[in-house]
Each structure stands twice: as structure tokens, then as C-alpha cells.
Amino acid sequence: MLGLNKITGLIMSEVDTKTVLNVIEILKELKTLVSDSNPYFPVYSAIGGAFVGAVSTFIPSIIIDYFKAKRERKSLTFALYAEVSATIKLIGFRQYIEDVQDIIEKLKKGSIPSATYQIIIPNDYCLVYKSNITRIGALAPELQITIVQFYQLLEGVIQDVKPGGLLNSSPQGLESFTSVLMVSKQMIQLGNELMKRIQKLYRVEA
Numbered sequence: 001m002l003g004l005n006k007i008t009g010l011i012m013s014e015v016d017t018k019t020v021l022n023v024i025e026i027l028k029e030l031k032t033l034v035s036d037s038n039p040y041f042p043v044y045s046a047i048g049g050a051f052v053g054a055v056s057t058f059i060p061s062i063i064i065d066y067f068k069a070k071r072e073r074k075s076l077t078f079a080l081y082a083e084v085s086a087t088i089k090l091i092g093f094r095q096y097i098e099d100v101q102d103i104i105e106k107l108k109k110g111s112i113p114s115a116t117y118q119i120i121i122p123n124d125y126c127l128v129y130k131s132n133i134t135r136i137g138a139l140a141p142e143l144q145i146t147i148v149q150f151y152q153l154l155e156g157v158i159q160d161v162k163p164g165g166l167l168n169s170s171p172q173g174l175e176s177f178t179s180v181l182m183v184s185k186q187m188i189q190l191g192n193e194l195m196k197r198i199q200k201l202y203r204v205e206a
Contacts, residue, residue: 073139077198083128083129085191117168118165156183157184160180
């Protein structure tokens, strides 16, 4: 009898349902060709019948579950792609990086001894990631690490710039602003790399 590992291998190779059903039909035809005079015919018949029955009910269910999971994985990947893209675009539109860079330049020149910086952050940011954090492990392996790294760096920046954060709870100097700028740039770089990987993996146009 065909082992479970081989069945799983066939599924992961994306064998279509039509192929499986064709195999079942061939087995049925072979069964009718076995000679009735063969003393082992009853045994062959029992084994063949049990196999055909099991495969005809087990394989389609497994295939349906596999392709359902595949669709859900793709859907979540696209949702995260959209969220990362929107986050990076919003940072660009509102020129947060440029604001911090301007403050750093003033601190370097000595125009100001210290500064504060604040961004109002809504409580419902990163909803896609937060709502599906337990499902990240089901995504393509080449995406998982970058996704987590991006959102962790984003969370770090948010904690620094939101009301009560590092950059506004008290006036800060050059070191604090430089650190936030470096983390922000690294986060944006990771986001762009992530989107390129998704585009390549799913052939998405930028």
C-alpha cells in the first residue's frame, strides 16, 4: 500500500485531482483483469478494493485542504505587502525622515543644544500584522524573518516618537536622534527588500 509520506509527497508536488482519479480508474481496470482462477484473487481483491476506497476519499480531501491553505497563505502575504507598502509611503509623504535629518543637522552645527520630536500614532496601526502574528510561520520561509524584523524595527521607532516616547519625554541630543534615524532607515530598507521578494515570489508588478 502507498505510504502516507508518498501521498504527502504527491500532494506537495501539486498533483492535480484529475491525475489521482485516473490512477484510481486504472487500478479498477487492473482488478477486473485478474484471473478468477488465481488462488490469491480474493486477497488481491480485498486489498485493491480497500486501497481504491481509501484513496478515493482521502486524497481529494487532502488536496482540497492543501490548496485552501495555499490560497490563505497567498492572501495573507498580499495583505502584509499592502500594509508595508502603505507604511513606507506614509513615512515618505509626511517627510518624517527629513524632519529628523533637519534636527540632526542643527544639533551638529550647534544651532540648538537639544530638541524634541513627536508623531501622533493611532492605536490601530499595523492591524494586518498584529491580527495574524501567529500565522507568520505559515508563510514562505524566505519572507518570515524579514517580516518580523521590519515590524520589530517599526515598533521600536514608534515607541521613540509617539507622545511620551524617547524623543519627546524630554529634550534629546545628537546621539538619540541619530539612533532613531538609523533604525528608521534600516526599517525602510527591510520593507523594500520584503516587497521585492514578494513581487518575485508571486510575480507581482510593483
